[in-house]
Amino acid sequence: MTTAVETFEALRRRLTGALAVPGEPLYAALTAGFNVAIAATPAAVVEARDAQDVVEAVRFAATTGRAVAVQATGHGLASTLDGAILVHTGRLDECVVHPDGWARVGAGVRWQQVLDAAAPHGLAPLCGSAPAVGVVGYTTGGGLGPVARTYGWASDRVRAIEIVTGDGVPRRVTATEEPDLFWGVRGGKGALGIVTALEFDLVPLPEVYAGALYFAGADAHAVVHRWREWSSALPAEATTSLALLQLPPMPGVPEPLAGKFSVAVRFAWTGSQASGEAVLAPMRAAAEPLIDAVQTIPYAGIGMVHADPVDPMPVVEDTDLLTALPAEAVDALLAVAGPDARSPQVIVELRQLGGALAAEPAQPSALCHRDAAFVLTIIGVPVPPIADALVPHAAAVRAALGPWATGGALPNHGAAAGPERIARSYDAETLTRLIELTERYDPAHVLRAGQVPVRPAA
Numbered sequence: 001m002t003t004a005v006e007t008f009e010a011l012r013r014r015l016t017g018a019l020a021v022p023g024e025p026l027y028a029a030l031t032a033g034f035n036v037a038i039a040a041t042p043a044a045v046v047e048a049r050d051a052q053d054v055v056e057a058v059r060f061a062a063t064t065g066r067a068v069a070v071q072a073t074g075h076g077l078a079s080t081l082d083g084a085i086l087v088h089t090g091r092l093d094e095c096v097v098h099p100d101g102w103a104r105v106g107a108g109v110r111w112q113q114v115l116d117a118a119a120p121h122g123l124a125p126l127c128g129s130a131p132a133v134g135v136v137g138y139t140t141g142g143g144l145g146p147v148a149r150t151y152g153w154a155s156d157r158v159r160a161i162e163i164v165t166g167d168g169v170p171r172r173v174t175a176t177e178e179p180d181l182f183w184g185v186r187g188g189k190g191a192l193g194i195v196t197a198l199e200f201d202l203v204p205l206p207e208v209y210a211g212a213l214y215f216a217g218a219d220a221h222a223v224v225h226r227w228r229e230w231s232s233a234l235p236a237e238a239t240t241s242l243a244l245l246q247l248p249p250m251p252g253v254p255e256p257l258a259g260k261f262s263v264a265v266r267f268a269w270t271g272s273q274a275s276g277e278a279v280l281a282p283m284r285a286a287a288e289p290l291i292d293a294v295q296t297i298p299y300a301g302i303g304m305v306h307a308d309p310v311d312p313m314p315v316v317e318d319t320d321l322l323t324a325l326p327a328e329a330v331d332a333l334l335a336v337a338g339p340d341a342r343s344p345q346v347i348v349e350l351r352q353l354g355g356a357l358a359a360e361p362a363q364p365s366a367l368c369h370r371d372a373a374f375v376l377t378i379i380g381v382p383v384p385p386i387a388d389a390l391v392p393h394a395a396a397v398r399a400a401l402g403p404w405a406t407g408g409a410l411p412n413h414g415a416a417a418g419p420e421r422i423a424r425s426y427d428a429e430t431l432t433r434l435i436e437l438t439e440r441y442d443p444a445h446v447l448r449a450g451q452v453p454v455r456p457a458a
Ligand SMILES: Cc1cc2nc3c(=O)[nH]c(=O)nc-3n(C[C@H](O)[C@H](O)[C@H](O)COP(=O)(O)OP(=O)(O)OC[C@H]3O[C@@H](n4cnc5c(N)ncnc54)[C@H](O)[C@@H]3O)c2cc1C
Pocket: 033, 034, 070, 071, 072, 073, 074, 075, 076, 077, 089, 107, 127, 128, 129, 130, 132, 133, 134, 135, 136, 137, 138, 139, 140, 141, 142, 143, 144, 145, 146, 189, 190, 191, 193, 194, 195, 196, 308, 309, 412, 413, 415, 450, 451, 452
């Protein structure tokens, strides 16, 4: 009988990096990701050291009829990857910031590394709420961050992509070289290939007036209604989101929030502190905050705005996009997820879109749904006794806001795979073009595992 080691021996010999199969210590280390609710069980993991290792893995998958998947951090793990070859990009860790305003990073780099490298130059990358998320997974899915209404989507700042497409060919992609791929990779996530390096613009932003106001559950009605009215008039210098929180008592959770229902209003202002204080004043006055953590901070500390969890944890998520948030929608949300609703979720979050996010990009891309007004994300932690309640309750939250849902979803939010999710991530024209591109660049259909939001119909 052929053992797993023997099956992959031919590939192992061609690699500079390591290959691990189930039972080997490196396999356990490389398949561990952020979301421990899903156990990844690929047939083998390639720890890529260079783009050629990625080429070898993709070609081996094609000749052996296997799927190939990619993982940097596991923040977007959406399926078990059974039987696939997983390319782990953690060792592709190049990170160079050019003082004239752009960066080049390897596919394994996380945002905090770029934040720290850009800070001495007064520059800022358009990272997301959690600096531990990978640059490539985030950016290829659009990338909606704490200053997004001022600066737009991260994917619109991409200059160049180095990628191994599904046909095993390494390519350099820009607006003028391989323009079809330049269109499709920005928004298409891993559907067309495995990115090995990314080059993108930074913005000049050494500091930002940002943070969160935390209010008691008893004030939820007043705070959420005020946030709705207040956010509707904000200029693009302001990016805001609102989270209904039920944080457990655990290290890192401030005492006033631990084990209680609270409401967080996140705010980031790219103008002066004085003008930001004036803009935030009506929100500060909505109720007496339990914690007021909005202040001028170095941009490299932007992770404090959302204070997302850092350590691996089990998570189940769901998401929607909304066209608007009238007062009736706030009432519907509070009825199903407010302080008296006995919601099992840890976070029910609304991020306001609009501003620069709604602008037409200079270079068109596969990222859709730019006209949505809010993104809803529902996050639960599947532990007894509430584990079984999370999915039905998330469906109930979505149903309550159903009258205002667009039917779409952002590729990055609520990590999921499968046809229903593919259909929600793209409009029909974009999906047709992405499918055409996958046929051209992935003829053996190796890129069919992972958080891949597009596959040709079987
Ligand atoms: C705590 C937390 C906070 C988040 N905050 C935000 C946020 O503020 N804004 C936002 O937009 N999203 C956010 N996300 C979603 C996140 O951007 C996506 O889940 C993203 O895919 C994570 O990328 P990763 O590389 O870290 O994860 P991984 O699990 O390693 O990868 C996930 C997927 O990304 C794609 N991918 C990764 N690497 C490559 C590659 N080299 N080539 C091609 N495709 C690749 C693949 O489709 C892969 O399946 C958050 C997620 C979490 C868990």
